[in-house]
Amino acid sequence: EVQLVESGGGLVQPGGSLRLSCAASGFAVGANYMKWVRQPPGKGLEWVSIIYSGGATYYADSVKGRFTISRDNSKNTLYLQMNSLRAEDTAVYFCTRSTNGAGRDRYWGQGTLVTVSS
Amino acid sequence: DIQMTQSPSSLSASVGDRVTITCQASHDIVSYLDWYQQKPGKAPKVLIYDASNLDTGVPSRFSGSGSGTDFTFTISSLQPEDIGTYYCQQYNNVPITFGQGTRLEIK
Numbered sequence: 001e002v003q004l005v006e007s008g009g010g011l012v013q014p015g016g017s018l019r020l021s022c023a024a025s026g027f028a029v030g031a032n033y034m035k036w037v038r039q040p041p042g043k044g045l046e047w048v049s050i051i052y053s054g055g056a057t058y059y060a061d062s063v064k065g066r067f068t069i070s071r072d073n074s075k076n077t078l079y080l081q082m083n084s085l086r087a088e089d090t091a092v093y094f095c096t097r098s099t100n101g102a103g104r105d106r107y108w109g110q111g112t113l114v115t116v117s118s
Numbered sequence: 119d120i121q122m123t124q125s126p127s128s129l130s131a132s133v134g135d136r137v138t139i140t141c142q143a144s145h146d147i148v149s150y151l152d153w154y155q156q157k158p159g160k161a162p163k164v165l166i167y168d169a170s171n172l173d174t175g176v177p178s179r180f181s182g183s184g185s186g187t188d189f190t191f192t193i194s195s196l197q198p199e200d201i202g203t204y205y206c207q208q209y210n211n212v213p214i215t216f217g218q219g220t221r222l223e224i225k
Contacts, residue, residue: 035214045154045162045205047214058212061119062208103152103209106174108161 002026002107004095009112016085016116019035022078022095022109030073033098035105036080038091048093049080063089085116106114120145120208132225137193139220145159146186150210155190157202162225166191198224202217 006018034067036048048058049069056070068081078095092113101118121144127152131137141151149169154162158172166182169189179194193200206217 044203044219045156045207045216046214047207050212050214060213069207090140094161099151101209102212102214103150103207104164104167104173105152105162105207106164109164111161 004109006109006112022082032063122217128221139191185223
């Protein structure tokens with residue numbers, strides 16, 4: 001059974017850092033396109049970052065230079081390192097597995113809440 | 119960047135009604151478009167992929183059509199369990215972009 005479990009969210013001060021983890025089971029993270037998608041409280045979905053099976057990475061302009069997506073194939077885990085956090089980064093962060101190139105996100109984690117506030 | 123303009127932003131319809139949501143892309147995205155349903159407090163669920171393909175296990179009352187820049191999502195006969203928010207997502211180019219969402223309520 002495919003499962004994605006996020007962790008690492010919490011309360012952080014502006015300018016701080018946080019690393020989110022997404023532990024996968026039932027498939028190989030390294031063989032798939034994996035994304036981070038976030039949702040600010042009461043708002044819509046926003047794509048954050050993607051890592052392709054070949055290793056290429058891309059970011060939304062709003063997080064470029066501050067966030068880094070990575071994976072550890074030995075741990076079958078996806079990561080999102082978030083630095084220089086801002087209040088507008090407050091959101092529930094979901095990891096997803098895309099099953100049709102970069103689309104058809106059939107599998108989502110439960111989400112982890114990141115709150116950036118002093 | 120490709121902008122996705124989704125409409126309407128909210129919709130109230132009766133059980134059994136036909137419901138239609140549209141997404142317009144600012145540039146040609148071929149058919150690289152998905153439709154998602156999200157219920158409160160839950161992760162989104164993909165209903166339609168590649169603009170018109172019904173995902174596994176999704177009821178046949180859901181359908182999608184379109185290509186290029188204009189896309190339509192339809193529920194042929196609205197059911198009470200269909201309440202939630204619906205999003206389109208294009209993945210023809212990065213940055214990947216979502217529509218603003220359509221909140222669907224039962225009248």
